[in-house]
Every structure is written in C-alpha cells, then in structure tokens.
Amino acid sequence: xxxxxxxxxxxxxxxxxxxTIQCQVDSQVTMMFWYRQQxxxxxxxxATANQGSxxxxxxxxxxxxxxxxxxxxxxxxxTVSNMSPEDSSIYLCSVEGFEQFFGPxxxxxxx
Amino acid sequence: GQNIDQPxxxxxxxxxxxxxxxxxxxxxxxGLFWYQQHAGEAPTFxxxxxxxxxxxxxxxxxxxxxxKGYSYLLLKELQMKDSASYxxxxxxSNYQLxxxxxxxxxxxx
Numbered sequence: 001x002x003x004x005x006x007x008x009x010x011x012x013x014x015x016x017x018x019x020t021i022q023c024q025v026d027s028q029v030t031m032m033f034w035y036r037q038q039x040x041x042x043x044x045x046x047a048t049a050n051q052g053s054x055x056x057x058x059x060x061x062x063x064x065x066x067x068x069x070x071x072x073x074x075x076x077x078x079t080v081s082n083m084s085p086e087d088s089s090i091y092l093c094s095v096e097g098f099e100q101f102f103g104p105x106x107x108x109x110x111x
Numbered sequence: 112g113q114n115i116d117q118p119x120x121x122x123x124x125x126x127x128x129x130x131x132x133x134x135x136x137x138x139x140x141x142g143l144f145w146y147q148q149h150a151g152e153a154p155t156f157x158x159x160x161x162x163x164x165x166x167x168x169x170x171x172x173x174x175x176x177x178x179k180g181y182s183y184l185l186l187k188e189l190q191m192k193d194s195a196s197y198x199x200x201x202x203x204s205n206y207q208l209x210x211x212x213x214x215x216x217x218x219x220x
Contacts, residue, residue: 042198042212043154092153099144100200100208102153 002027002095004103012109013083020079021106023093028073033094034066037105043092049076083110113137115211117199122217123189131184131197131214139204145173145184146198148213154198158184186216194218 003026013019023032034046046066047055055068069077080087088110093103115135123129135143142161146154160166160175160182172185184197199211 043210045208099156099159100146100154102155105153107151 002029002097002101004093004095004101006091006093006103006106008106009104010107010109012111014111015084017083018079018081019083019108020077021091021093023076023078023103025074025095029095030073031096032070032076033096033100034068034076034078035092035094035102037090037092039089046078046091080108083108085110113203113209115199115201115209117197117211117214119212120215120217122219123186125189125191125218125220127189128185128187129189129216131186131199131216133182133184133199133211135180135182135199135201135209135211137201137203137209140177141202141204141206143173143175143182144200144202144208145171145182146200148196148198150195157197189218191218191220 005024007022032049035043036046037043045058046061047057047068049055049068049070051070051073065081067079090105090107092105095101117133144159145157147157148154158166158173160173163175163177165172165174170187175182196213196215198213200208202208
C-alpha cells in the first residue's frame with residue numbers, strides 16, 4: 001500500500017489566480033495520477049505524471065491550464081492556472097499498486 | 112466509446128441487504144474495482160474482480176460476469192456508516208481505469 005499526502009487540504013481562491021497543489025508519496029512510484037472530482041460527480045483523470053518526462057494529458061485538459069511537475073519519484077505538483085468558478089472541485093493525487101491509492105484530496109473553491 | 116453505468120442513488124434500511132449494479136462497455140477488460148467514498152473523503156478500495164464469480168469479503172461481496180459486462184456489489188447487515196458513494200471502475204485494454212459516476216447509498220434507521 002501507499003500513503004499519500006496532499007497540501008493544501010482546502011483553499012478558497014479568487015478568479016484569475018493560480019493554485020499549486022502538492023502531492024507526496026511515502027514510496028517511489030513510476031506514475032502519479034491527478035484526478036478531478038466535481039461536486040456530485042465521479043472521478044475524471046486530468047493527467048498522468050511520469051518522472052523525467054512531460055505529463056500526459058487526457059482529452060479536455062491542457063498543460064497551460066494544468067501544468068504538472070514531477071521532479072522525483074515521490075513528489076508531484078499540479079497547478080490550476082487562471083482559475084474560474086468552474087474549477088471549483090476536489091483534486092486528487094493517486095498512485096497505482098494493485099489498486100489505485102488516493103490522497104486525501106484538495107477541496108478548491110473559486111469565487 | 113467507453114462507459115460505465117450505475118444507479119445514481121439508492122436507499123436501504125439499517126440491517127438489510129442492498130445490491131448495487133454496474134454495467135460496462137469498455138475496450139478490453141483487465142479487472143473491475145469497487146471503491147467506497149464517504150462525503151468529503153478520498154475513495155478507498157473495496158474489491159477487485161477479474162474472473163467470473165463472487166468474491167466475498169466480510170459483509171461485502173462483489174460479483175462479475177464478463178460475458179454480460181455486469182458486476183454488482185452486495186452489502187449485508189447494513190450499518191449507518193455504510194452511507195457513502197460506491198464507485199465502479201474498469202481497467203481497459205490499455206490498463207486505464209474507466210470510472211462510473213458512482214451510486215450514492217443512503218441508509219435509514
């Protein structure tokens with residue numbers, strides 16, 4: 001199993017600003033995943049972050065809006081750029097073992 | 112396209128049994144997962160099926176029929192703490208997880 005921590009746990013931000021979410025894993029992993037979960041919805045994969053290469057983005061998500069860093073095998077960041085109220089969501093970091101392990105999530109509210 | 116269908120919401124009584132169904136159409140199949148998600152928390156793993164049949168784990172059981180593209184999660188002796196959303200997810204031929212929208216289970220005393 002993997003233990004994942006995320007910072008911040010929640011934030012309230014103003015429209016047009018950016019927020020960087022940090023994800024730390026207690027073991028080295030090849031791939032880290034960033035998900036979004038909008039209110040009342042299921043999980044949507046934003047991108048897959050591999051150490052040493054550019055993140056792979058899913059349809060509907062672009063690097064300019066959601067830049068990702070993956071400096072080593074235990075850490076990643078996701079930035080939500082130029083935020084709008086539509087970005088209000090829970091953002092979850094995840095790693096894959098036998099099953100998918102999730103961090104506690106970052107609850108973002110954009111005013 | 113790929114999709115997973117689950118009921119949006121179900122209601123059951125404490126102490127009873129409830130079955131949450133999941134049907135899927137995916138490009139390939141490499142296993143089906145059930146997750147539990149309490150409000151405001153991250154999903155946690157419940158069960159995994161890759162072969163047809165029933166997997167039992169305490170009060171929870173999960174069933175799979177690959178030929179029918181169908182699974183269910185069975186919860187017995189329901190407790191108030193079982194009130195949560197239950198997410199069905201399928202790993203496709205590319206080993207990507209496809210997520211259902213989740214079933215919100217409401218337990219009444």
